[in-house]
Amino acid sequence: MFDAFQNVNYATVLFGGGLIGLSSVLLFAFNGRIAGICGMAFSLMATSFSNNVWRIVFLVSLVAGSLLYHFLSGAAYPPAPNTSLPLLILGGLLVGYGTSLGNGCTSGHGIAGIARLSPRSIVATLTFMASAIVTLYVVKHLMGAVI
């Protein structure tokens, strides 16, 4: 697929991670809110509009922030997923159902939760990482599916 240790500018990756960490700290320090993206997205379906204005602002800015980065850096857009339509839908359903049931995803558990040293978030992060690694192995290497 691609050569693991080449074609990656590790400084840029680390810088990107730093921006994500900064964002998470900023939102918590000033607004007292956890930057958990799935929680924000799902709250839009659960509570009223007036409670959700800040979440809508954040999520729209999230899209804009990515586009702005490509515009400023000149980096090409990443590709779309290779996954076939049935697996694309299955994947979306699993991500939505799973993060709603487990109350968090990569951002909420993986960054803010670990930064708070929450045992719950540390367990969740280790679990979804392990699950993802095993699933990728089974689906890609054992079943030979194109994903």
Place this chain on the structure above:
Amino acid sequence: MSKLFIALLSGLLFGAGLAASDMNNPDRVQGFLDVFGDWDPSLMFVMGGALLLAIPGFQLILRFRSKPVLGKRFYLPLSKAIDKDLILGAVLFGMGWAIVGYCPGPAIAALGYGYEDVFIFVGAMLLGAKIHLVTKKA
């Protein structure tokens, strides 16, 4: 108003961070998860970079502030239990993440690239959450 400005700023930073680190690239994410194949370790540096700031940041805030700069209180998750829902939820999430290569943040950020597949994925993701929310109440 200023709280909305913070939401705007942190959304922009988060989105720029996802794009800069290539988290928005499903191939890259799947390469990172392919530990037993052609492993691409670069995304470890995303979490590393994020936690390098977030761990000291959160610890200092929690130690020295009783409330946020602009808000009335910190909104922290109430549940502390490591229970079946947490584990099962994380397992299912990990499965979907591996199959497609998107977790929720990058999926939403990638809507801006205009690919039809991303809209389908985000739609399915919201439906999955809705199914959980509806069945939970019943």
